[in-house]
Amino acid sequence: MTSIDSSEAASALSDIDSIVRRVRQSRIYDLTSRMLILWGALTFVGYLVTWLSPRHAGYAWVAVYVAGTAGWALISALNRARSGIRSFDIRIFVAFLLFIAFGIFSCWLGHFTPRQMGTFWPLYFMMVYTIVGLWVGLAFVAIGLSIIALTLIGYFFVGEAFDLWMAFVNGGGLMLGGLWMRRS
């Protein structure tokens, strides 16, 4: 029979806590990486349409949000079937709607130009992303801060190709972040 003292027992429990945290983080990263790749691809298309045909930008972004929300629900349903863990429910959906509504309200209140809106939305999303990362994992913080920095560089220093810049920075950044998260 194995006999240990309290410090060894505490060390064993600490090892258990550490591995449980890593498993949870790994599962969050696994699900989030799929979401990031989905939203990254859609955002890339949204900015590309905005750059190529600004008149159709409004329709493109509505389509991006509808497709993104449907894809989010689908990925969550597949994840639930595979792992038994529920990751999409009505409260999360309502929180997302409130988040979007507040963003629209801010754009209306600030009378943002299209360029300012193209800057505001990624900053708004990535700010929340970075804050969430403080609890769930530093990969979120790294992705969030990188996209915020590149977005601001684009806003201040990139001229007419701003939307094209954002397609790669925001859309491409989310996709790269998703792939990186998948490996970490």
Place this chain on the structure above:
Amino acid sequence: MAELDDIIHQPLRLKIMAALNALPAAAPGLEFSRLKKLTGATDGNLGAHIETLSKAGYVAVEKAFVGKKPQTTVTATAAGRGAFARHVATLQEIIAASARQP
């Protein structure tokens, strides 16, 4: 006081069981490569300890092909989950007993 489980108490096996127990019972377990990354073990070491846990009936090992790649998935059995819960309770008892001593 309950006894520690000698099979689970070994550090790498403790990590393996902790990782598998962190999943819901309905979840399909963890792939070998994921367990390797989580525990920081080498292929050979991890394989040997999974074998020990499997012989004790604490984990189930399933081998399949995904495309052309072989994939090994390890899942905690009900017996394994029970043994792990008892082991953790014993560790907590040891700490509590030590705190009660003057």
